[in-house]
Amino acid sequence: MLDANLKKQLDTYLQHIVNPIEISVSVDDSPKGKELHELANEIAEMSGKIGLVDAANPRTPSMSVGRTGEQPRVTFAGLPMGHEFTSLVLALLQTGGHPSKADPALLEQIRNLDGEFHFETYISLSCQNCPDVVQALNLMATLNPNITHAMVDGALFQDEVEQRQIMAVPSVFLNGQPFGQGRMSLAEIVNKVDSGAAKRKAAELNEKAPYDVLIVGGGPAGAAAAIYAARKGIRTGLVADRFGGQVMDTVGIENFISVPYTEGPKLVAHLEQHVKEYDVEVITEQKAASLTQGDYLQIGLESGATLSSRSVILATGARWREMNVPGEQQYRGKGVAYCPHCDGPLFKGKRVAVIGGGNSGIEAAIDLAGIVEHVTVLEFGDSLRADEVLQRKARSLANVEIIMNAQTTEVRGDGSKVVGLTYTDRTNGESKQVDVAGIFVQIGLVPNSEWLKDSGLNLTRFGEIEIDSRGATNIPGVFGAGDVTTVPFKQIIIAMGAGSTAALGAFDHLIRTPAPETAKLMQSSSATETV
Structure with missing residues (x-):
């Protein structure tokens, strides 16, 4: 055995x-x-x-x-x-x-x-x-x-x-x-x-002294930012819903330079171990809810607590994009899924659909084909966006069907589980139905930035945080890194580099900007001299 x-x-x-x-x-x-x-x-x-x-x-x-x-x-x-x-x-x-x-x-x-x-x-x-x-x-x-x-x-x-x-x-x-x-x-x-745990935790967090840099987000960008900031000897905190972010849901990683192959959870474990080797205060199970400006920048949390810092690095990442069609939320977890590796075995011998013809979608179809009876791939455009090698593999599988120009319009169910979906053929406007037990949504990412809409930060129409070459935003002392920002390519290794850049940018900001207490003393001294 x-x-x-x-x-x-x-x-x-x-x-x-x-x-x-x-x-x-x-x-x-x-x-x-x-x-x-x-x-x-x-x-x-x-x-x-x-x-x-x-x-x-x-x-x-x-x-x-x-x-x-x-x-x-x-x-x-x-x-x-x-x-x-x-x-x-x-x-x-x-x-x-x-x-x-x-x-x-x-x-x-x-x-x-x-x-x-x-x-x-x-x-x-x-x-x-x-x-x-x-x-x-x-x-x-x-x-x-x-x-x-x-x-x-x-x-x-x-x-x-x-x-x-x-x-x-x-x-x-x-x-x-x-x-x-x-x-x-x-x-x-x-x-x-x-x-009573949430209330006790919020009271504890409210007592925290201000940080020099507070990182919001625990993915690769956040971890890299924490390490680079802590190495500068400044008071560093990291707050996140969970450590690892979206990487925890990633199976095979084959393009992380110097490591031919690893898996998401393993990489996250190494990241967490590395962060903990430095003097970084890691706070998990907390979601950011607001960013406000004052003597210190303040991050309000959903728990009701507030953390203060001289500078902030926003690295909240992105999440799977949803279809936003009728039935999707009703049947989420009841046939609508976003992780084929996790939930695929539950559909053994059944018919399923994959929404999306990019790398994620075609990889999902290939993986599912070995488990389920049949896979139908629906792609909105007139051609697949996946790498050619993946396309060839998918097309070689007898139980994989690929439909182009298909706009999913509804998830159908019987009240307790998915029974199929409806899509519109974009070439002629005809509405068609596909009977399936599971629908795997693989249509890209959406930045986790909704909580920043009233913060004064400049966001793109897609919700990405606008940053410059140093990771700086339009608000002094606020930096961004990783998939939540305008960085053009959403990759783990790029997010790590962006987190490092943002940390160095934040440190440069700190050494050029006096702390609130020092600034007040300087103002007071200047006023006295004037008198």
Whole structure:
């Protein structure tokens, strides 16, 4: 089951188990059941502190991890391989007493949660967003005896997926009711179940002293800006909804110079580790809501808190563009999806559509073609915009159909899920319908700048922040970097360079501009001399 190299790595990790644990397995004679039993056996044989017992579980095949003598609180319904193998390893270590590296205050908050919390997370093994959620909930279950968590492989338990109408992963249920969908961090989950957390956090943030530079956004541009600013020895803060931004949703990265191939989450982990090597105050789970000017520049947050700084770097990035047609919002997560890698396996054997004929759209069609029954690509223009090599590959696939001059006008559903779409043939104005179970939208990006419309910043008609060669905006002390700006090419490596430029521009501004307190003293002194 496990190759020699993986066994060697796993053996090293298992040395960190402090307290005896047990793996409880519930298997059948299915191929997956046999694989799961083999995996559990191999793991148990590698450590004297791991026991193996048979158990009955309504979900079979499954394996649960718990301390010896206690009821297990972490369950994997399905075979935890692929992206979820790391989740299994962490569950073994943390159940066995190996400490988490999460924020100690957050860990204490989890231990103090009051109430019964029974979580279930439906995942696909190809989903790169799912492990973060699974690992967060597993950790919560190991820390608090009132919390349990079950990871459920949606491809293996299709009946549950159909019954609960799950069409996007990760999908989290709490005590049998929908709790959340998509990537969620540990802090976000904890704060969602801890009703008083947001108010306490806002009060804490309001007490923060002003920064020299405050970066808004945690993607590649924001990370680069934070590193360059901190290296100048100035007080640096970074506030973001989540660290990593859109890169967290990127699968393969093959054009990051000097690194032939990496994946989004891996790159983000390296970025975060690099940022934390410097004196940067990182504040996550906070969304910016306003930018105002005064003695200091002020960033108002949706939580009600306000952060002040002598300079600000706006690096809020961009998000997937939506079609803005009837039915899209109603069926979002119920057939309308934006991540083919994450949600594709949920549509196994079904017919789907991909909206968009650029690189993202054609890559999505190629990936989906190996999973689903049929893929229909709808492109608004009269030709595809994807690279020629991708076009050739897509056209060679028997179950991929490409329709040009197609303007999607409506997402059709039955009240609970997508059943098809309507489009207009732009060559003759005729309205046509395509019956599909899933619609994957891949039509580009829109800058995350809505919150800046009343700030006085110059924005283009597309919502991009206008910047000069130094990253400066029209407001003194305010800089921009990355996909939210007018930089012409939206690429990771370009965003990093832009973040570095903005940080250097902000530092140059700071050394040429006295701090508010100094400026007031200078004004007072000048007035006295005049008198």
